[in-house]
Amino acid sequence: MTTLTKQPGPGLSAGGPQKSRRRGKPAADFRGTGDLKIALLFIAPAMLGFVLFYLVPTIRGIYLSFTEYSILGDPEWIGTRNYERIAKDPLFWNALGVTSQYVLINIVLQTALALGLAILMHRVAKSTIVRGALLMPYLMANVIAALLWFWMLDYQIGIVNQLIEWTGLPRVAFFGSEQWAIPTQALINTWRHMGYTALLIFAGLQAIPHSVYEAASIDGSKAISTFWRITLPLLRPVLVLVLVVTVIGSFQVFDTVAVTTAGGPVNATRVLQFYIYQRAFNEQDFGYGSALAVILFLILALVAFIQMKSLRGNQSDLD
Template sequence: MKTSTLRPLGRRAGDLPVAMVFLLPAAVGFAVFYLWPTLRTMYLSFTEYSLLAPPEWIGVENYQKVFGDRLFWNSLQVTVEYVVINIGIQTVVALGMAVLMHRLTRSGLIRGVLLLPYLVANVVVALIWYTMLDAQLGIVNQALEWIGVDPVAFFGETSTAIPTIALVNVWRHVGYTALLIFAGLQAIPKTFYEAAQTDGASEIRMFWRITLPLLRPALALVLVLTIIGSFQIFDTVAVTTKGGPVNATRVIYYYIYEQAFQRFNFGYAAAVCVALFAILATLALMQLKLLRAGETDLD
């Protein structure tokens, strides 16, 4: 009895060095590219640093400046507006696409087609849509003129710039998000749907009573990942509007870029990064708690 108990423990202990060898490259990459830059950024956030002189410790002055910075709060508001539009539309459309694939077809070809926009670089997608939506030469505005609608400066008006950028990124990411949700749907046992169909339940009723409750853990993880990713929007803004018109698209990442690489105020940019990290960490924890991501209804 003792021998059978000790053998698995010894086997697991012997596997530890092998596991450490496989984990070492990832651990080194994490330390070099994530942990060290994070610690360095936290340190620089308490300094005045412009690359032209060594960092000078100034305590919490950068954070005091952040809380009183009108442009910071404006950029945060613009980012939240983008996230709400992007995530709201993307999640609803992706959920619908995933459910249709799950209930009607599981074709690998369809899944591959859905993933194609995500495989194109975000900068390329932004430039293509920027050209297509151009107020003078864009094919979209030419089509609008054919049906009697005046041209629209999609990227050039304060009221349409952020919604346009959000919809461009919805187009690129919705297929990938749908596949993530589809993976969660595959974990739901078919017997639940078969039993519901036997009882005469409609597709809509099965969606609300079976699909959504059992999909909650996967959907919570998808929402956390997509919301954090949406807060990191930068490249689309950088190659199209560059924060304009009149700060209408100056998202938080673009504001950090301006402070660090245009004004060379690295200490203040680091403080904004730390503030954004705190906001995203709090938001992610709230999401996981409210959506009960660690619980499942499959028991």
């Protein structure tokens, strides 16, 4: 489900410079609306899929958010009552807090680790085997990865806790304690996506021309300042892509929670999408669930917008 949005593309990495190059060129031969007919032909199949399986369901979902609907009956229009109830729903605010916590940990951890790995790969190991090994977790389905870790991290019979005990440290209730539950979820996700994200950043690193580094070394820049002054700014388009996609994907965390803690302990992992699922499908309050989903959508749109604006994702400092 969520894998779709978690697949950032390497192709974007050099999107910025291209765009500006195009901007400079008067598109004499592609002017006006002259291509409309042919464009419609090109876009028709995708449009059909878009309208049928994305647009209409979304509009329908928005409509349902103003109704009381149990899936098995008919929807009944109740105006904005679902939204009023959400504003006063402590579980919604809790879900919002828990989700934000997850997003934050996930982003910091995943981006930092992936960036570090990418630099390591770039500097010492370019072999496909290393990259392949780091990519392996990504080949495992989300649900399976969650179950595997659920079992390995088990307090009583999990191998990880066994190892921890052998080192003389106390066992950790990874999923059971309220402090650990969300970080654990984020760690699992980081495990699965770290290598993949590193590979993307790695591609971005490779795109930086050596002449830039050579210039820096002539200036006598130190390694660390080279990193901050040159590498990082030049990586911006890739990093922005990675961040935007990871943040959006993280907000939609669902499968790992659903197959492991199911919202608990108490409400520690009742993240937004799981709460939506619980209300809509378990408790068959589809109207309320839809209203929650609309809010999640608005949050995502806002976050994406702010990120694009504040990080100036479309431009790279290479120009």
